[in-house]
Amino acid sequence: MRIGLLGTGPWAADTHGPGLAEHPGVRLAGVWGRRAEAAAALAHTLGTRPYATPDALFADCDAVAFALPPDVQAPLAVRAAEAGCHLLLEKPIATTVDGARAIADAVAAHRRASVVFCTLRFAPETAAWVEAQCGTDNWLTGSAEWFSPVFAGSESPYQHSTWRRERGALWDIGPHALSVLLPPLGDVADLDAIRAVRGPGDTVHAVLRHASGASSTLTVSMSMPAQAAGVSAELRGAAGVSNLPERGDGGPVRPFRRAVDALVEAADGGRPHPCDVRFGLRVTEILAAVEAALDA
Known part of the structure; x- marks a missing residue:
């Protein structure tokens, strides 16, 4: 090809x-x-x-x-x-x-x-975790948190990215968080029911209800000090508690x-x-609804 x-x-x-x-x-x-x-x-x-x-x-x-x-x-x-x-x-x-x-x-x-x-969704360790959780029934709640220091004095090459500065963590990191929450919990049931608040810097907290009946929270930020940075996701339900594993070494290549x-x-x-264009469209619809909830 x-x-x-x-x-x-x-x-x-x-x-x-x-x-x-x-x-x-x-x-x-x-x-x-x-x-x-x-x-x-x-x-x-x-x-x-x-x-x-x-x-x-x-x-x-x-x-x-x-x-x-x-x-x-x-x-x-x-x-x-x-x-x-x-x-x-x-x-x-x-x-x-x-x-x-x-x-x-x-x-x-x-x-x-x-x-x-x-x-x-494509790192082997985290992709395997997402697939395994999709085969588990009766998840009740989930959470995904992604805290990045890009805008907090880091040496990241993306700190001067114009679109990231304009749109913030919700649009840059939000898709990552949704990519691990939506497959096991199901689609967001009602976009109008989304609730969201802003935190420090570009931090955003959102609460979602899924078609399965489960609920989840989403927190993203690119304004965290390096010492407070981290990525995590968790599911809770009849099967117990399951946590997103760390990505392996080797970077994004x-x-x-x-x-x-x-x-x-x-x-x-x-x-x-x-994770195709239809999924990408749904992610955009959800993030736009979160942004509308913030504006409201």
């Missing part, structure tokens, strides 16, 4: 690029970025070629991987699907419901495969390669991955 890369920032350079260039089952066809000089530099590093326009890249690819801000990604993803490309999308797929639905509609209309790269594998399998007529 020939896969093109859209994006030239730290996530593209450190995760998507190496993950595609070193993957034995695909060929990195080329790179496009909003800054031509950055695309040329990254393409040289990865041993491929830069493209002047995204449409030229789409024409030479079977699939494309996005490492772009969500609302830059959304219209380009529609064009890519219309051009016949399968989609490896970043989370969130868009920060508006209309934008997310446009991608889902284009994927369905053109019968393309899609995968949304939520890191926890290994999970990204597994996301590539999932896209290749789905594009080859295999079973669509649960």
Whole structure:
């Protein structure tokens, strides 16, 4: 499968690029970025070629991987699907419901495969935990917490990310938290019933009720001091208590390669991955409802 890369920032350079260039089952066809000089530099590093326009890249690819801000990604993803490309999308797929639905509609209309790269859903340890919990009945409550120091004086390359500064932890980290809560607890039953409050910095607390009858809490922040950072998730019910295991070593490249594998399998007529564009659309709908609850 020939896969093109859209994006030239730290996530593209450190995760998507190496993950595609070193993957034995695909060929990195080329790179496009909003800054031509950055695309040329990254393409040289990865041993491929830069493209002047995204449409030229789409024409030479079977699939494309996005490492772009969500609302830059959304219209380009529609064009890519219309051009016949399968989609490896970043989370969130868009920060508006209309934008997310446009991608889902284009994927369905053109019968393309899609995968949304939520890191926890593709890290082997945490993916196995999510799958195991989906086979357990009678969960009553759940919680997911993700505390990051990105905006608290860390050396993170994402601390100056414009879209993250504008949209905050809810949109950057919220998809990760939902990716581990929704599969075992079920869809959110009533978006209008969501309750949410703001905490310090960009911290958000939300309470959800699921179609299974279970309830859950979601807490995300990119304003935590490094000494208070951490990721956790917990389920409680008739089976007892189950806690999300820690991700293994190796960083995000290994999970990204597994996301590539999932896209290749789905594009080859295999079973669509649960974390596809339809899931991405639902995540956007839920996060938009949380944001509405905050505004209210």
